[in-house]
Amino acid sequence: xxxxxxxxxxxxxxxxxxxxxxxxxxxxxxxxxxxxxxxxxxxxxxxxxxxxxxxxxxxxxxxxxxxxxxxxxxxxxxxxxxxxxxxxxxxxxxxxxxxxxxxxxxxxxxxxxxxxxxxxxxxxxxxxxxxxxxxxxxxxxxxxxxxxxxxxxxxxxxxxxxxxxxxxxxxxxxxxxxxxxxxxxxxxxxxxxxxxxxxxxxxxxxxxxxxxxxxxxxxx
Ligand code: SAM
Numbered sequence: 373x374x375x376x377x378x379x380x381x382x383x384x385x386x387x388x389x390x391x392x393x394x395x396x397x398x399x400x401x402x403x404x405x406x407x408x409x410x411x412x413x414x415x416x417x418x419x420x421x422x423x424x425x426x427x428x429x430x431x432x433x434x435x436x437x438x439x440x441x442x443x444x445x446x447x448x449x450x451x452x453x454x455x456x457x458x459x460x461x462x463x464x465x466x467x468x469x470x471x472x473x474x475x476x477x478x479x480x481x482x483x484x485x486x487x488x489x490x491x492x493x494x495x496x497x498x499x500x501x502x503x504x505x506x507x508x509x510x511x512x513x514x515x516x517x518x519x520x521x522x523x524x525x526x527x528x529x530x531x532x533x534x535x536x537x538x539x540x541x542x543x544x545x546x547x548x549x550x551x552x553x554x555x556x557x558x559x560x561x562x563x564x565x566x567x568x569x570x571x572x573x574x575x576x577x578x579x580x581x582x583x584x585x586x587x588x589x590x591x592x
């Protein structure tokens with residue numbers, strides 16, 4: 373319903389470069405073009421009563437039918453949480469359609485007949501699915517070979533091997549009496565690697581023990 377939302381996220385940094393280099397193509401579909409009648413209606417009151425409006429089946433079906441060869445994802449707080457493993461899997465797909473809901477969500481028959489996966493950005497309710505789609509586009513883009521300069525930077529980061537990334541530092545080595553851990557200035561690569569490993573374990577144990585019990589980041 374709000375394709376303009378994506379003008380910002382698609383026009384900066386990695387995503388913009390991926391599109392410019394021909395590594396990623398993003399098509400925006402304005403649901404309004406599929407709306408009903410003179411007013412291009414997209415929503416109606418819920419059967420059974422209750423607050424809010426529900427996105428109608430006809431406009432969504434008309435938009436999604438021609439995209440049946442793509443993997444169709446609906447963003448909803450009631451979906452499976454999106455994780456790094458989800459993005460890894462999506463990055464391997466040739467074409468994905470992200471459906472961004474608004475109001476109280478979409479008529480369930482859309483989910484039953486046109487959607488391959490229902491995915492949530494997290495345990496909170498946003499006003500629309502656009503933020504989730506922007507997050508997914510950015511997260512998937514940086515996994516496409518050639519988009520991120522040094523592939524090691526996506527291999528070593530948080531969630532790989534079920535761990536969070538260690539703290540990182542850069543120059544100056546000292547600022548207002550706050551110094552960088554000595555080991556990082558030692559030039560001893562084995563010790564540095566050992567320190568980084570310990571830090572990854574310590575952080576993950578403190579903040580996200582659930583990741584450690586999985587051993588690996590897991591997906592649906
Ligand atoms: N009534 C819905 C419920 O309780 O689950 C919430 C609807 S929300 C106000 C409107 C739309 O925002 C949803 O259809 C979905 O597309 C999107 N949305 C909101 N929170 C989201 C989340 N955590 N993850 C993914 N999409 C979300």
